[in-house]
Amino acid sequence: MQTERSEGIAVNRIVGVLAIACFVLAVTAACGGDDNGSSGESNKKLNVVTTVAPLTNIVKNIGGDRIDLTGIIPDGVDSHTFEPRPENAKQLANADIFIMNGAHLEGSSEKVAEENLKDSSKIYKLAENTLSGDDEKTGFLYDFSFPRSGGDPNPHLWMNPQYARKYAELTAGWLSDNDPANKSYYQDNLQAFDVGINRLDSAIRAATATVPQSNRKLLTYHDSWAYWARQYGWSVIGAIQPSDFSEPSAQDVARLIDQIKAEKVPAIFGSEVFPSPVTEQIARETSAKYINKLSDDEPPGDVGAPEHTYVGMLAFDMQQMIPALGGDAAPFDNFPVQNTYKP
Template identity: 55%
Template structure:
């Protein structure tokens, strides 16, 4: 009789203490601070309801020249994990994190661990003599899946009780990325080969293009993020004429009158809303995600360059994390 009583008590105690607790209280959740919106959304898909997430750089703000504020310092100082792209994209935030991280907190520089130095691309707006490679690694969905795995690993280090949850969320996210990748491959293949060339204002397709058979023939924005000189514009106009590019692509974040001029003088059409760090739709809209942003860009490219965007319609842009 006594044995059963002890066993029952033991089970009761184990039942209460074993297994992951549901992190219902804010104080139980991990605080994660990120920079640009696509990274913030990837972190959300992995951390889900176990993290409190703060994205420092608002959508539509130039991340390359972003300057931090006192409130950013406060966010970073209370974070358990600060997630940045690195590769000189958001140096101000990296500096802030190094100076303000609380003991035991982590700084995760995704770009540094996703590709190796021999995979770095130096190009139009990111020339080798400036020292830092093109930082837009997340624009290749396969690398975005790598970002997700790095975030998962750090979250598990900080919050081992959530290991199963973070691992399951990462699997769901990578499943969606595989669907996205297949749909982009099919859509890109529908664009006539001679049109699969990108002339963009902001130089953010360096890692996307080789995966999907595009070549980046140029970027209009100079390395210091100023406007190009009259001479540079004249060179671009010659290039667009010589190569017969059907469309040129501007950026949501960097509106530029130069595009309009190049289009007018060459007969190419121009589209001014490609995006690499601004998610489409309002906060809370189904397409306001990393996947939604990639679908938006590839749909625009397909429509502008004579392809068929139909394969993209089968990809659900919504977040994949478990509640």
């Protein structure tokens, strides 16, 4: 009798231990297990790599905090001639997707991406998915620094807010394709960004209306305003920088001086990324105002500042350009430029 009771107690203890063990395993599984488990993998953020700062900011406004984002071309660095460094190759090797402008802007970066990306990673090109063909009204543009004979179109599509909107739409689709669990989050961020683009577009149109029609002419050092000008009815009458991104010849400078005088251009615009004494010389000899702060790939302020955004860059440019050409930049007073993505 004593023996049977002892054996029963032993069996009950074993059953109890097994029950507790099963309970612990169930709770552990429900909580997601350790960081190396399959649930941990499902919570891993997309690793996204981009190129120039404006594109990086557009992608940030769609991906928000649900992606890990790296822009490999530093602010203020010429994207046309940028040469990737060893750390960029490592960043690309860890990327899930690489979003680039395309249109032959980032030749070296694209090559390094192709050499280092994982087989499962993807390369997405924004420009080629936004425009096609070379119709002067709707397609890629060839002009002063990007002649048709060279085969490379002007790649600065993002300077046109409507194309920036398309870039954002493409980004939302690509992020959703690779991370469907966060599709609604990306779509919500796209809607918020779209509101900001509408506001920016309206302000540019209002400011343009204050500039005399005869003054709606741009002569810039770097040829990056073609798509913006086409959108808002301006003319780009020239670019100081030659197609090989060198300094212009004496003959080129003389021709530009004659053109500015003939067309009575009130202001010419330099570039923070391409500082050049030639632009100052042209301004002196034509009595045109010289504005040296226009930017096409460096948002204002420090990284992390509220104004360091794509919208902030365009708003800042308008505040420089419009008054210099006889207009009123009041539509950009207290203009909201901060990021719009949800936390």
